[in-house]
Amino acid sequence: MTVRRFPVVASAALALIALSACARTDANGAPAGDAPSSNAPGTGGDLVLRMTSEGGFVPAERVVGRIPEVSVYADGRVITEGPVPAIYPGPAMPNLQVTTITREQVTALAQEAQAAGVRTGSDLGQPGVADAPNTRIDVIVDGTTQSVSVMALREAQENDPRLTPEQRAARVKLVKFADKLRGYGTGPQSQPYRAAKVAALAQPYVRQNDGMPGEFTPVAWPGPALPGENLNPNVKIGCVVADGPAVQAAATKGKANQQTPWTSGSDQFRITFRPLLPDENGCADLRKQK
Known part of the structure; x- marks a missing residue:
């Protein structure tokens, strides 16, 4: 059996139609002055639905700092990764977008997730694809989490002989739901998500042999001393949490x-920035990720 190897490429943002009916929001994208709906799963900033990418052939700092593709909260906030400019080096800060929907829409999304096959124990098979990430979707209703993790959800061939007809049909349903979730990050109602706290994943700075002339100008790190506690001892990735606006101001x-070197004390570090989401508190939350 031939096994295809999945290449690592930067995927273009999908131009999908975002849902409308948005509520008023404050500067951080949280609903302003809107009372909770009794039929919404969870309350306030509780996490209701999340889609993440797990595994795959990616650098270690991208594993521990991986940003969920979509996070939906009971108060109506939908936080996604927005489009990334095709430039090198890329921007220091990730482009996170927030869209606000109604609580009724949150409830409907939770129901659609379950109808699309987000149920613990679902078997969607293992296609003949190597190095592709798993797509994981969690939905939380009444304090109960239902989860599904699917290997190579998009990369598998429709006629892959390792998949049964039932598994292929289940994958089609889940892909349609995943496309709908991704559409929130490209709609006209989305706006930048400004995190109150940002985790800095720090490694010793080493000049990259990238063929670019000159050196990158160092920037003074405005947060706690780097590198902080190790998230991945094997590759010495440290983590500290700093004030989001201060980091944004320093980066700007x-x-x-x-590729910018950040100075902390007498040392220089390369930093991967990871804005913390409303349900995250610090580096320990990132260590749990796969």
Whole structure:
């Protein structure tokens, strides 16, 4: 049996239609002055639905700092990864977008997730694809979490002989639901998500042999001393949590990008920034990710 190897490529943002009926929001994208609906799963900023990518052939710092593709909260916030400019080096800060929907729409999404096959124990098979990530979707209703993790959800061939007809049909349903979720990050109602706290994943700075002339200008790190506690001892990735607005201001003023050296004390570090989401508190939440 031939096994295809999945190449690592940057996928283009999908131009999908976002749901409308948005509520008023504050500067951080949270609903303003709107009372909770009794039929919404959870209350306030509780997490209701999340889609993440797990595994795959990616750098270690991208594993521990991986941003969920979509996070839906009971108060109506939908936080997604927005489009990334095709430039090198890329921007220092990830482009997270927030869209606000009604609580009725949140409830409907939770129901659609379950109808699409998000149920613990669902078997969607293992296609003949190597190095592709798993797509994981969790839905939380009445304090109970239903989860499904699917290997190579998009990369598998429709006629893959390792999949049964039932597994292929289940994958089609789940892909349609995943496409709907991804559409929130490209709609006209989305706006930048400004995280109150940002985790800095720090490694010793090493000049990259990238063929670019000159050195990148160092920027002073405005948060706690780097590198912080190790998230991945094997590759020495440290983590500290800093004030989001202060980090954003330093990155903007210093014209930082993904290759910028950040100075902390007498040392320099390369940082992967990970804005913390409303249900996350610190580095321990990132250590749990796969």
